[in-house]
Amino acid sequence: MAAVQETVDKVKTLDVDAYKYGFTTDIESDKAPKGLNEDIVRFISAKKNEPEWLTDWRLDAFRRWQTMAEPKWARVHYPPIDYQDLYYYSAPKTAEGPKSLDEVDPELLRTYEKLGIPLREQEILAGVQADPNARRVAVDAVFDSVSVATTFKAELAKAGVIFCPISEAVRTHPELVKKYLGSVVPVTDNYFATLNSAVYSDGSFVYVPPGVRCPMELSTYFRINERNTGQFERTLIIADKGSYVSYLEGCTAPQRDENQLHAAVVELIALDDAEIKYSTVQNWYPGDSQGKGGIYNFVTKRGDCRGDRSKISWTQVETGSAITWKYPSCILRGDSSRGEFYSIAISNGYQQVDSGTKMLHLGANTSSRVISKGISAGHSQNTYRGQISAHRKARNARNFTNCDSLLIGNSCGAHTVPYIEAKNSSAVFEHEATTSKISDDQLFYCMQRGLSAEEATALIVNGFVRDVLQQLPMEFAVEAQKLIAISLEGSVG
Amino acid sequence: MLEIENLHVSVAGKKILDGLSLKVADGEVAAIMGPNGSGKSTLSYVVAGRPDYEVSEGSIKLDGVDLAEKSPAERAALGLFLVFQYPLEIPGVTTMTFLKAAINAQRKARGEDELATPDFMKKVREAAKRLNIPQDMLKRPVNFGFSGGEKKRMEILQMALLEPKFGILDEMDSGLDIDALRVCAEGVNALRSKERGLLVITHYQRLLDYITPDTVHVMHKGRIVKSGGPELALELEKSGYADYAEEAA
Numbered sequence: 119m120a121a122v123q124e125t126v127d128k129v130k131t132l133d134v135d136a137y138k139y140g141f142t143t144d145i146e147s148d149k150a151p152k153g154l155n156e157d158i159v160r161f162i163s164a165k166k167n168e169p170e171w172l173t174d175w176r177l178d179a180f181r182r183w184q185t186m187a188e189p190k191w192a193r194v195h196y197p198p199i200d201y202q203d204l205y206y207y208s209a210p211k212t213a214e215g216p217k218s219l220d221e222v223d224p225e226l227l228r229t230y231e232k233l234g235i236p237l238r239e240q241e242i243l244a245g246v247q248a249d250p251n252a253r254r255v256a257v258d259a260v261f262d263s264v265s266v267a268t269t270f271k272a273e274l275a276k277a278g279v280i281f282c283p284i285s286e287a288v289r290t291h292p293e294l295v296k297k298y299l300g301s302v303v304p305v306t307d308n309y310f311a312t313l314n315s316a317v318y319s320d321g322s323f324v325y326v327p328p329g330v331r332c333p334m335e336l337s338t339y340f341r342i343n344e345r346n347t348g349q350f351e352r353t354l355i356i357a358d359k360g361s362y363v364s365y366l367e368g369c370t371a372p373q374r375d376e377n378q379l380h381a382a383v384v385e386l387i388a389l390d391d392a393e394i395k396y397s398t399v400q401n402w403y404p405g406d407s408q409g410k411g412g413i414y415n416f417v418t419k420r421g422d423c424r425g426d427r428s429k430i431s432w433t434q435v436e437t438g439s440a441i442t443w444k445y446p447s448c449i450l451r452g453d454s455s456r457g458e459f460y461s462i463a464i465s466n467g468y469q470q471v472d473s474g475t476k477m478l479h480l481g482a483n484t485s486s487r488v489i490s491k492g493i494s495a496g497h498s499q500n501t502y503r504g505q506i507s508a509h510r511k512a513r514n515a516r517n518f519t520n521c522d523s524l525l526i527g528n529s530c531g532a533h534t535v536p537y538i539e540a541k542n543s544s545a546v547f548e549h550e551a552t553t554s555k556i557s558d559d560q561l562f563y564c565m566q567r568g569l570s571a572e573e574a575t576a577l578i579v580n581g582f583v584r585d586v587l588q589q590l591p592m593e594f595a596v597e598a599q600k601l602i603a604i605s606l607e608g609s610v611g
Numbered sequence: 612m613l614e615i616e617n618l619h620v621s622v623a624g625k626k627i628l629d630g631l632s633l634k635v636a637d638g639e640v641a642a643i644m645g646p647n648g649s650g651k652s653t654l655s656y657v658v659a660g661r662p663d664y665e666v667s668e669g670s671i672k673l674d675g676v677d678l679a680e681k682s683p684a685e686r687a688a689l690g691l692f693l694v695f696q697y698p699l700e701i702p703g704v705t706t707m708t709f710l711k712a713a714i715n716a717q718r719k720a721r722g723e724d725e726l727a728t729p730d731f732m733k734k735v736r737e738a739a740k741r742l743n744i745p746q747d748m749l750k751r752p753v754n755f756g757f758s759g760g761e762k763k764r765m766e767i768l769q770m771a772l773l774e775p776k777f778g779i780l781d782e783m784d785s786g787l788d789i790d791a792l793r794v795c796a797e798g799v800n801a802l803r804s805k806e807r808g809l810l811v812i813t814h815y816q817r818l819l820d821y822i823t824p825d826t827v828h829v830m831h832k833g834r835i836v837k838s839g840g841p842e843l844a845l846e847l848e849k850s851g852y853a854d855y856a857e858e859a860a
């Protein structure tokens with residue numbers, strides 16, 4: 119498997135503290151003053167030229183947020199966050215939103231080049247002509263608070279697919295945004311989601327019309343650049359009846375000594391017979407080997423299988439962030455709908471991961487599947503938290519959960535917290551969990567065959583996560599494999 | 612050539628090898644026999660560089676290179692291969708992936724090009740066929756759920772593919788049925804060559820009926836207490852280790 123070799127090569131070229139994406143970009147930015155109050159919320163709304171209903175919606179969220187308290191039930195520890203000491207809006211300084219890529223600051227384009235994200239359609243198209251089999255990916259890139267470029271718009275429009283910054287969708291497709299925004303994650307859902315509702319600045323919007331199979335993968339790359347800036351993006355994806363879309367999300371951030379806050383909300387809606395596949399490779403900066411710096415990642419992701427026979431599948435590879443608080447979930451509302459959650463969560467150094475999923479079975483004959491692979495190394499703590507529940511009307515609900523933890527070394531921890539609740543006696547929920555350790559004997563066996571300790575660890579870990587990696591689109595799987603090796607660096611020896 | 616001189620080794624504070632010396636020349640097949648717990652596996656691990664063994668005295672050289680400071684991977688790249696008495700399982704990693712990673716890691720360490728996938732596949736298939744290993748076993752995770760005999764066959768396959776300069780076979784015969792023993796022994800015999808030395812650890816003459824050794828050494832309480840030709844193994848078969856127990860005591 120070439121990818122393993124690549125992983126191995128990658129590991130060799132890196133030092134322990136070498137987070138690959140840790141550069142910053144010198145771009146003049148347009149910022150709102152520090153702190154949070156109604157004026158800031160209005161400022162953001164005005165920056166985006168939002169209609170009044172949305173400004174009010176934000177203000178309502180802000181007022182609610184002020185009455186709420188940060189959740190404390192997760193197994194993560196961090197000093198109190200001073201929400202008044204953050205910037206809530208930062209945009210690269212171009213007078214208006216860029217109309218074409220030529221108007222985008224070349225410095226910004228170079229940033230994305232460094233990240234390996236192709237934004238220039240022409241180049242991608244040129245690549246496509248050279249290799250007709252190469253898969254194309256339409257990209258929306260979000261830099262701090264704004265979306266800077268969306269590629270392949272024209273071609274997607276031909277298929278009737280809308281893929282644009284959500285700030286643009288508010289203007290061009292207000293009826294869709296109004297109908298679906300906050301319909302899966304209500305404004306008051308939780309502290310971080312409510313904060314996001316008040317101050318979200320941009321994100322991606324996708325609408326796939328009835329019966330349309332989206333002609334290419336859609337992808338958003340999120341990048342936090344500015345110091346002391348929170349990133350609050352908002353993603354809304356609607357798959358209308360009988361449609362299909364696969365969406366990829368990638369994240370990186372510069373290496374900074376202070377912690378940065380990221381509180382995103384993602385809402386997915388699948389109508390009758392529609393399918394959404396949502397994949398994430400989260401590689402926010404995890405902090406250095408001493409636990410200094412890194413992103414606080416408090417994310418609310420939820421999919422609503424609103425239609426009968428609809429399907430939503432979450433696949434996530436979580437390697438970054440100092441703290442991860444994230445539970446991509448499915449509401450299985452439609453009869454015979456299906457939810458899936460495939461997760462690889464890796465923690466090293468002093469990272470803390472509290473992640474998992476919720477599968478809420480509301481409709482009859484709904485089914486769900488959860489495969490979680492947690493890998494803990496260094497001094498990290500890795501918790502899987504999962505909730506599976508069947509409503510009274512959820513006849514014949516089915517869930518299968520498999521939750522495996524792998525420990526590397528003696529200073530880390532793995533925890534599994536399942537909540538299972540069935541209010542319908544015909545529900546069948548299966549839960550399997552294992553905890554294992556990479557044994558010295560396994561490592562020695564591999565090393566006797568010529569692999570270094572790092573290569574051996576990468577190989578064993580890749581074996582451990584194999585069934586989840588197989589769920590990722592090909593390009594992402596390769597990237598994920600590399601990431602896994604990089605994140606585990608310094609965990610052996 | 613493997614040269615071990617006056618080797619003293621302890622594990623967890625317990626002395627296991629106690630001044631062991633042994634030389635195996637290029638092209639030589641040496642057999643080691645000895646009672647349970649005499650330190651045979653320990654010897655093989657120490658030569659392969661397994662951590663947590665404290666070498667307080669003595670030296671191990673492969674083709675004149677002192678192995679003391681070499682990592683297990685470096686020793687492997689120098690051409691050392693160990694058939695494990697208890698091969699390890701690696702869930703999720705297919706045997707093919709594992710073999711390819713191992714071969715290419717060693718080639719790279721030696722400054723050679725990686726093997727192209729088609730060449731590699733061909734090589735593996737042919738070697739597997741010679742050892743009666745079904746192809747679908749190669750798609751299964753390394754040793755995972757394999758029977759004892761299957762694991763041993765897989766060890767021999769790995770040795771055949773890695774073409775080591777020196778092979779240590781720790782009880783390759785345990786767990787093998789009569790036919791598999793013959794097939795594996797033939798596999799080992801095919802690897803005998805003027806350049807390659809082999810150290811065969813076994814309890815039974817029946818393995819040495821297939822793989823005729825040039826020399827036989829008796830190990831007891833962490834040292835070699837007697838050396839001779841193939842006839843020594845036959846003697847042991849009859850009289851056991853009782854004589855040596857007295858001598859060593």
Ligand SMILES: Nc1ncnc2c1ncn2[C@@H]1O[C@H](COP(=O)(O)OP(=O)(O)OP(=O)(O)O)[C@@H](O)[C@H]1O
Nearest residue numbers: 622623625627645646647648649650651652653654
């Ligand atoms: N980690 C350890 N801690 C304590 N004692 C150990 C350890 N490893 C090996 N030993 C002891 O060292 C001695 C030699 O063990 P070794 O496995 O080398 O014997 P062997 O000759 O290979 O035996 P067998 O024929 O049963 O395979 C045994 O008494 C064993 O219990």
Ligand SMILES: [Mg+2]
Nearest residue numbers: 651652653696
């Ligand atoms: Mg033994």
